[in-house]
Amino acid sequence: MNDRIERLADEAAKLGVTKGAARDGRWQALGLAAMVVGAGVALLAYPLSLGKSDPRDIQSLIILAVAMLAVAVLGAAVFLRYSLGRFLRFWLLRQLYDGQDHIDQVVAALREPPPSSTPSPPAPPAADLTERQISR
């Protein structure tokens, strides 16, 4: 009995995720901010460069724009990583419910007597169907 609780205590101590969900939300926000700021600064750098005559200033602004585009791409990746996980869990849950609903309909249809007036052999009970019979 104590082994289980000791193992649980060890794993819970290693977990260290008292603020796990909030941390995910912060990364999402950071990714979104990086996207917006990166794209915004890159777009600003272009009209600024039009007003410059010195090629070195123009080059500096080009470098800034490219760097900010990289920041925007990185921000998008961070945002997707921390938001996709939650979406995929809900999607899986939805698939489970839809699958159960579909199976319930199939089982109900198999258990109903055939509509024709002539007698026909009874369908096998649904509970006896194996995966091979259903997939045929």
Next chain:
Amino acid sequence: MTAGNGATPPLDGPVAALELRGVHAAYAGIEVLSGVDLVVPVGAVVALLGANGAGKSTTVKVAAGLLRPTAGSVMVAGHDVTGAAAHDLARIGVCTIPEGRGIFPNLSVRENLWMAVPERGRLPAVEEAAFTRFPRLAERRTQLAGTLSGGEQQMLALCRALVVDPAVLLLDELSMGLAPIVVQQLYEIVARVATEGISILVVEQFAQAVLGIADRAAIMVNGTVTQAGTPAEMQSALSDAYLGG
């Protein structure tokens, strides 16, 4: 019998397997739990009872990490895990059998067990242990889970949870939609599981079904635990909780 906050002294050692302290929870701003205190001692079966809508399932969701509390804390083996993700809690040994079982209906019984075991090398040993514990499932190992009877689906859900050797098991409405004889069989299985040292929190609307195996019981009314104690002490409080007054 204790009243009010519902905290119960531990049966075995100072550390509770699971403890909720002052937990508040809400859905879309509407508070459902208003300061829940609940203790599941190590190796004990604790029944959480109450009428429909009392907040029992919400309590399980908070304990399982499926719902983040708005206030309060969730402690597992003495460590604060408030806000931990449900999959992290499941990985460390806090397993939940939700209302509705949560099995994969279009997979066979064996495949449902495989989903709980990431290491392929362990599969034969896991299957043998599972089907020894649940011989009825062994007879239906290739049958689609969605075509099992309600009681067999509940057995499969229990079997899958036990495959990962949990330390804490959260059971939400085990008896939902099942005949009394099937419910009795399931709770006999739960009682056998409890002897292996697994700490179990059972949420149940039908009190008599679970009080026969519980070490402690707590009654929830309108989002708070109003009474807690041994099953014998709870009998008189049950009618008030379900019928009011």
